[in-house]
Amino acid sequence: KGFDILRSSGQEEPVSILDNLLSPETRSYTDISADRGTRYRYLIEAISMDEEVISTEEASAELPPFVLTLQPNYPNPFNPETTIPFTLPERGKLLIEVFDAGGGLVRTIFNGIAERGHGEVTWDGRNNRGRVMESGIYFYRLKYGGKVIGRKAVLLR
Helix, strand or coil, X not given: CEEEEXXXXXXXXXXXXXXXXXXXXXXXXXXXXXXXXXXXXXXXXXXXXXXXXXXXXXXXXECCCCCCEECCCECCCECCCEEEEEEECCCEEEEEEEECCXXXXXXXXXXXXXXXXXXXXXXCCECCCCCEXXXXXXXXEEEEXXXXXXXXXXXXX
């Protein structure tokens, strides 16, 4: 009939994480409801047409927790806008700013509370007053939890 996937995050008995059985042709499954930093135990059950259940041995897996990162912007060089991806280990106060080559503040892109996990912001090549910036090298900086990370972006008009 199909496959069932059972999961447990502690000493309790594993329970199904599926609403319906997976088809017999299924060869992979991604547990999108798993939390990072939690170790899970998994069992896969094959259910035959006459309801016989064959179970695999227990396997365990853990997604590593999110770590603070500031990835390179893309595209780079850019015109007219660029995307700045980042990852936060927990929900918290985040500040992302852009500076010119002389260190002057050009734009505050984000200043507020951001959620844990992967995120991204976009810079449209404008300053805080909406003025289009000239070609050049700019630096963007992420501040989170007392840590600061920076990278550079190239704007080509």
